Amino acid sequence: MSVHRRPPLPGVQRLACALALTAAATGALGLTVGAAAAAPLAPADPSTRGEVKAQVDQLYEEAEQASEKYNAAQEQQKRLQGEAGSLQNQVAAGQDELNRMRGDLAAVAAAQYRAQGLDPSVRLMLDNDPAGYLAGARSLDQATARQNDALRELSDRQRRLDQRRQEATAKLAELEEVRQHLAAAKDEVRERLGRAQRLLNGLAPAERARMAADDARDAQQRATRGTDRLDLGNQPPSSDRAAAALAAAISKIGSPYVYGSTGPRTFDCSGLMYWSWRQAGVTLPRTSQEQATAGRRVSLAEARPGDLVIFYKDMHHVGMYAGGGVVVHAPYPGARVRYESVSAMPVSSVVRV
Template structure:
């Protein structure tokens, strides 16, 4: 069994993030934390218990990550719709060009029919020096006209369908823009909560904050190492060569900062790390954790092998990569860095083998 020296882990899931998550998250997302002398509306006048601060920070982090994954999904959806719109516009242009050519052909045909239509067809047949040739030409003319009419109907029908589809895509894009505005507003509200949480932390005092962070870090490391000073990833092989390459890529980014919406190569969010790592193995995953949950074969946690994706929480808003020995590598939350983590530190929603 391969035994790795346990690297020093920052606090895992429950509030070793206390100071870093609030300051770093607000900075990364464009929010400046005011000094403690400037009170926020609704700021509590009384000190808040340490456990309450922990619970509030955890909730703020979960809400922020949920919003981030939804925002990532909205961006991906917008890209897809923009691609569909571009394709439809090209199809409409080609259909219009074909329609214009048909109109020109039909115009020429109508002119020929007009020029020859001043005489009764029976009279023309009697007077024509070659009746058989006249009949053959007339039949060919009728057939050509029918083909043109059929083609015209087809192009018109296709253009109607394309116009309808383009209108549908336009409506979806408008809806998507509204969703993005809503998500941006939600993020802004979360940032304000992070600022408030920072004030609550400041109210605990320097000594108490340091003690709280140190306690959480010790507890997190004990969970990840099962109470030892070593990180044991076991000797189970990855499920494939590609999984091995993806895992190696993810491990190579341990220590990289978490940043909302980032897919590397220097910063990552949770699904962005999975996306980047599997790209290094030649596989393009979906962008979000929810979509990555459907990117391969669903297996049980007991069947997990290195390189498999581990999806966390009921709404699947977080994802990590199984590294072996009950440990995942993941980008945890704002203010933290890519690191190893116990798979039991968060509720597992599913495991996916790509």
């Protein structure tokens, strides 16, 4: 397929194999759904195949929503693990310092007790050097004042240590809650993909292949507006880095969608944006919802190649604007990275990184 007004971009020819139909996604999830899971039925008529496709598409969208929840929980888990580890290290170091200070104070107190065993007036009378004794007494008073300061510092350190312990305990509890959310999101993805695979297994192999071909053709027509050429226009990217990120994303056309993946061979929607911008030297947030705040918002009419296009009200999907009303994105589980018309999904916002 040729490109009008812009040199051909790599990967366009691979749109014909746009769907791998959950093979990569179910492999990443560890699903064991195969031919034995459901015996193929007789070839379905187009209306039945259409109904199956509609249900599978819905399940894929729900799986992608759960996938972004999973990504968010994973990122939060990493952050909390780092914060909890830092707090625990602070508690351990603080406890060591506290123990050292207590040991020093105990030694000073013992020395003072031994030195003050006699009444000071008796010691003055018995001392061969009264002037020296008086000077020593003044030094002792100064030492006592320093000891009192040390006791106050010890008390403050104990208070701060107790506070750090409470923070570490709360952080660990929060981490456990996030782990539960992570497991729930993973189970939700598994469940949606499993249901989709069971629906597909209910079709004969020829029907599944026809669905894949139909989806590829539909995506190609949306991207090319029904012509045989992909017109990305001639508008330049917003920056050199945006150009590099777009080139990276385009180089991955044909790569399978796998939830939770950030490349370099498989991607989910936000993972493709994350990897592509990393190739341009920019680290984006991990999820589509966070990427929606990763730069300056512009209108869709102002979109330039390399901009992030956030889709749906809950912002669970993201693609990269390639020009001419077309995005490059990782569509959903079972599909491959491809070009798509920006109008194929409801746009929530456009972000210029």
